[in-house]
Amino acid sequence: MRKEIIMIDLLIEKIKITGAPVVVGLDPMLSYVPEHIQKKAFSDYGETLAGASEAIWEFNREIIDKVCDLIPAVKPQAAMYEQFGSEGVQVFQRTVDYCHEKGLIVIGDVKRGDIGSTSAAYAAGHLGSVTVGSQTCRAFDEDFVTVNPYLGTDGIRPFLDVCKAEGKGIFVLVKTSNPSSGEFQDQLVDGRPLYELVAEKTAEWGADCMGSEYSCVGAVVGATYPEQGKVLRKMLPKTYFLVPGYGAQGAGGKDLVDYFNEDGLGAIVNSSRGIIAAWQQDGYGQFGPENFGDASRLAVQNMIKDISEALASR
Amino acid sequence: MRKEIIMIDLLIEKIKITGAPVVVGLDPMLSYVPEHIQKKAFSDYGETLAGASEAIWEFNREIIDKVCDLIPAVKPQAAMYEQFGSEGVQVFQRTVDYCHEKGLIVIGDVKRGDIGSTSAAYAAGHLGSVTVGSQTCRAFDEDFVTVNPYLGTDGIRPFLDVCKAEGKGIFVLVKTSNPSSGEFQDQLVDGRPLYELVAEKTAEWGADCMGSEYSCVGAVVGATYPEQGKVLRKMLPKTYFLVPGYGAQGAGGKDLVDYFNEDGLGAIVNSSRGIIAAWQQDGYGQFGPENFGDASRLAVQNMIKDISEALASR
Numbered sequence: 001m002r003k004e005i006i007m008i009d010l011l012i013e014k015i016k017i018t019g020a021p022v023v024v025g026l027d028p029m030l031s032y033v034p035e036h037i038q039k040k041a042f043s044d045y046g047e048t049l050a051g052a053s054e055a056i057w058e059f060n061r062e063i064i065d066k067v068c069d070l071i072p073a074v075k076p077q078a079a080m081y082e083q084f085g086s087e088g089v090q091v092f093q094r095t096v097d098y099c100h101e102k103g104l105i106v107i108g109d110v111k112r113g114d115i116g117s118t119s120a121a122y123a124a125g126h127l128g129s130v131t132v133g134s135q136t137c138r139a140f141d142e143d144f145v146t147v148n149p150y151l152g153t154d155g156i157r158p159f160l161d162v163c164k165a166e167g168k169g170i171f172v173l174v175k176t177s178n179p180s181s182g183e184f185q186d187q188l189v190d191g192r193p194l195y196e197l198v199a200e201k202t203a204e205w206g207a208d209c210m211g212s213e214y215s216c217v218g219a220v221v222g223a224t225y226p227e228q229g230k231v232l233r234k235m236l237p238k239t240y241f242l243v244p245g246y247g248a249q250g251a252g253g254k255d256l257v258d259y260f261n262e263d264g265l266g267a268i269v270n271s272s273r274g275i276i277a278a279w280q281q282d283g284y285g286q287f288g289p290e291n292f293g294d295a296s297r298l299a300v301q302n303m304i305k306d307i308s309e310a311l312a313s314r
Numbered sequence: 315m316r317k318e319i320i321m322i323d324l325l326i327e328k329i330k331i332t333g334a335p336v337v338v339g340l341d342p343m344l345s346y347v348p349e350h351i352q353k354k355a356f357s358d359y360g361e362t363l364a365g366a367s368e369a370i371w372e373f374n375r376e377i378i379d380k381v382c383d384l385i386p387a388v389k390p391q392a393a394m395y396e397q398f399g400s401e402g403v404q405v406f407q408r409t410v411d412y413c414h415e416k417g418l419i420v421i422g423d424v425k426r427g428d429i430g431s432t433s434a435a436y437a438a439g440h441l442g443s444v445t446v447g448s449q450t451c452r453a454f455d456e457d458f459v460t461v462n463p464y465l466g467t468d469g470i471r472p473f474l475d476v477c478k479a480e481g482k483g484i485f486v487l488v489k490t491s492n493p494s495s496g497e498f499q500d501q502l503v504d505g506r507p508l509y510e511l512v513a514e515k516t517a518e519w520g521a522d523c524m525g526s527e528y529s530c531v532g533a534v535v536g537a538t539y540p541e542q543g544k545v546l547r548k549m550l551p552k553t554y555f556l557v558p559g560y561g562a563q564g565a566g567g568k569d570l571v572d573y574f575n576e577d578g579l580g581a582i583v584n585s586s587r588g589i590i591a592a593w594q595q596d597g598y599g600q601f602g603p604e605n606f607g608d609a610s611r612l613a614v615q616n617m618i619k620d621i622s623e624a625l626a627s628r
Contacts, residue, residue, distance in 0.1 A: 027432070030446065038447065047447035077434045083439035085453030086407045090400040111428055115461065115492040115558075118341070118393045125397035132344065133352065133361035148427065150464045151490050152497030176465050179430035183466030183515070187508060189501040194508065227590030242431075248442065 007143045008218070008240060012265060014072030020304045021260070023242070024067055024296075025272025026095060027077040028056040029158040032277040032290035039231050042117065043263040053087040056080070059292075063276055064102055066117050066211045066293035069129070073105035073143075075270050096142055106142045107242065111173065111302070113148030113155050120158035120287065127170075129164040144169040146220055146242070149198050156205055163209050169216040169240075172202045175313075177222025177245030193235060195228070196235065203236050214240045221259065223251035230258035233266065241267040246303070247274025253310030263310055275299045318323065320481040321457045322525040322554060326579060328386030334618045335574070337421060337556070338381055338610075341391040342370040346591040348603035362392060366515050367401040370394070373606075374409050377590055380607035381614045387419035387457075389556075389584055403613025410456055420456045423557065425487065427462030427469050434472035441484075442473025442476040458483040460534055460556070463512050470519055474531070475582070477523050480607055483530040483554075486516045488546065491536025491559030510541070510549065518548050527579070528554045535573065537565035544572035547580065555581040560617070567617075568623030578625055589613045 004161035015021050029054055030038065038055045045051035064074070076099075081092035099106050112122040124130050125139045147159055147170050159170045175185055185195040199219060206217030215238050221229050223245030233241070241243040241259050245251045246269050259267040278284045278299035286297035331337050344352065347369050349625070353591050355369035390413075393404035400572035413420050427435040439453045451613060461473055461484050473484045478543045489499055489509040499509040518533030529552050535543050537559030547555070555573050559565045560583050573581040592613035601609035 007441070015358065029435075030444075042447050047449040047451075049451050049453060051443075052444065052446040052451070058416075077424070077428075077432055077435075079428060079435035079439070083435040083444050083450075083453060084438065086400060086404040088439070089403045093400045111462075112393070112425070114391075114393060114425055115490065118391055121343075121391075121393035121397040125393070125399065125402070125424070130344075130363075130366065130397050132358050132363065132366040135361040137361075137363050137366070137398075137403070139363060139397060148425075148462050148464055150462055150498060151492055152494030152499070154492050154494040173464060176429065176466055178468050180466030180468040184464060184508065184512065185509065187503040189503060191510075194498065197501065201497070266385060266403060 006211045006216065007105065007169050008214050011072055012213065013193060014105060015265070017269065018070060018072050019308065020071050021268050021307060022071050022300065022304055023075045023270045024071055024074045024275050024300065025075045025077060025109070025270050026060055026063070026276065027080045027272040028059050028276065029080065030055060032273070032280065033059045034279070034292050035294070036289065046107050046109040049084045049087045053084045053091045056084070056088070057091045057094055062293040064099060064104070064299045066277070068102040068104055070297070070300050070304065071104070071137050073107055073268065074099050075107040075109050077109040077272065084182070093140060096140055105144070107144040107171065108140060108142035111146050111148050111277050113151055115151060116154040116158060118275070119155045123158045123162040125169045127159070128166055144171060145172045148173050149201065154199070160209055163216045167216070169218060171174065171218040171220045171242040172205070174202060174219040175201050175225055175228050177224045177249055181222060200233055200256055201233055203239055206239060210238070214238055216278050218242055220244065223256055223259070224249055226255045226258060233258055235259065237261065241266050243269045250285065253306035254267070256307060257314040258311050260311060269307060271303055275303070277301045318481070320525045320530065320578035321419065322528050322530050325386055325460040325582070326527065328419060329579070329582065332384060332386050334385050335582050335621060336385050336618055337387045337389045337582050337584045338377070338589050338614065339389045339391060339423070339584045340345070340377070341394045341586040342373050342588065342590060343394065344369060345593065346587070347373045348593070348606050350603065357564045359608040363398045363401045365373065367398045370398070370402070373407055375412060378413060378418070378608045378609040380611045381589070382418055384574055384611070384614050384618065385418070387421055387582065388413050389421040389423050390587055391423040391586065392576065395538060407454060410454055419458070421458040421460070421485070422454060423460050425460050425462050428473060429465060430468040431468045432460045434452050437472045437476040440615040441473070441482045442480055448616045458485060460485045460487060460621055462487050463515065467515070467519070474519055477530045481530070483532060485532040486512065488512050488516060489539055489542050490533050490535040491538045491563055495536060513546055517553060520553060525550070528552055532556055534558065537570055537573070538563055540569045540572060547572055547575065551575065556585045557581050558606055567620035570621060571624050571628040574625060585617055588619055589617070
């Protein structure tokens with residue numbers, strides 16, 4: 001039944017409807033959460049992991065409410081929840097569920113990857129289901145997850161199997177946005193950077209896992225390396241790119257045009273801090289901590305405008 | 315205060331005391347859990363994620379009780395808990411805490427790795443602490459974690475910072491045990507395999523994070539590639555190896571001798587399924603499902619003997 005929905009197709013449909021090739025990174029740090037929310041949570045649950053988790057939940061919920069009609073998808077970063085232990089992971093789950101209620105596609109930024117049997121457990125927990133006695137149970141149930149390719153094909157295959165069975169998708173780390181991503185990823189193998197080999201494998205993995213236009217197997221390609229992004233776009237015409245690095249990490253709309261295909265599709269750009277912590281940033285001071293959600297909404301609108309204008313004028 | 319204990323030194327001390335360079339992988343699949351335990355858990359919590367989590371908790375507890383005096387350390391695999399959602403992650407936490415109560419060192423097999431700010435959150439959640447209001451809170455609080463190097467130095471540095479501050483440690487994936495590990499890891503860069511570059515970086519990362527004999531920064535080197543293990547042992551004299559792949563994945567004691575230094579130290583060998591699911595395996599049928607913990611105990615004793623004899627006769 002679930003297979004009726006191919007998530008990559010739904011993602012593209014939602015991008016077309018919203019006109020927003022944008023994903024909001026739900027990566028809450030306590031330092032982004034306005035004091036009145038922290039105070040309330042700590043008064044209810046103490047200055048504990050439970051209190052911190054409640055604070056980020058209330059923070060997330062307000063932002064989701066304020067941006068959900070503008071965007072196709074969100075990308076919660078697992079680390080920001082795991083830092084608060086199992087209570088934080090419960091809020092990760094609540095966030096995924098709430099985003100689904102609001103009609104958002106959820107890309108779990110988990111960057112998992114392990115040997116085959118272990119990746120199978122990650123794939124079951126994050127995308128698929130587990131059998132418990134006579135029941136089939138779903139755990140986190142994201143729509144996409146990010147995966148790390150360092151262990152090779154047999155660490156990826158269990159994710160592919162779940163994608164095929166359930167119409168879900170993955171984004172493979174190909175060229176990441178961080179300053180030292182080149183340390184290993186750019187090393188030359190037979191005269192070509194390693195990330196191109198990973199890109200080729202990504203296309204191979206995705207070839208028998210196609211949606212109607214694009215594959216269920218996408219690639220993470222950092223916005224901070226536009227030259228590499230351009231090359232990868234040409235290499236991987238059927239691969240959707242999840243592009244981190246916009247905003248706080250330094251890239252703007254004009255850096256991103258070559259990550260898109262001629263049809264205006266092929267990439268979805270993530271911003272985390274630039275959206276969710278907008279209220280603390282220059283240009284959003286008028287909102288104040290009470291209206292942080294409205295600041296996030298304006299930041300999303302500004303981001304959509306920036307990318308749309310860059311694409312229109314290329 | 316915590317810094318008083320350097321975990322790599324404590325690990326070595328415990329290896330010497332037990333005579334067991336062995337770590338038990340607490341990677342519970344429901345299929346390993348005897349029916350009487352599943353039935354009890356399902357009758358209390360239903361055939362739900364909570365029921366499954368309770369079952370693996372009871373399973374873990376019995377095994378920990380039966381093997382804790384024989385070994386220095388355990389290695390719970392995060393995926394096996396995450397497959398049961400946040401309830402599973404709670405059992406991961408309970409398992410870590412219970413192993414600590416029993417005096418075991420805990421290596422969280424999480425294989426995390428991300429951009430700097432995100433790795434900082436993983437490092438805080440798994441090894442360090444987070445600040446909540448005026449309080450310092452600890453989440454999972456493992457002693458070591460495994461980390462994925464694909465993002466380069468700035469994805470590793472936050473873990474190093476926590477290791478230095480707290481005396482904890484990491485094991486960097488250098489050459490993994492799975493069949494397709496060579497797909498990227500063995501690619502030649504200037505005539506040398508990529509995993510050797512990762513090994514060099516691992517030594518560099520570990521150089522200013524030393525215990526008394528070995529670094530707090532170890533390496534994951536799969537038991538299934540003994541030739542590579544031998545080369546890496548020579549390259550990395552001060553780096554402890556966490557060696558997966560023994561038992562169910564195919565390697566035996568004689569394959570492992572070159573992973574150790576002349577002093578008999580330098581490696582700790584993991585077995586997961588071969589220990590925790592011993593009761594289902596040839597040679598352990600006499601225990602039956604009721605006495606699965608005793609089967610695990612004998613499997614640990616057999617593994618220690620196998621490795622000790624191989625080391626003695628080299």
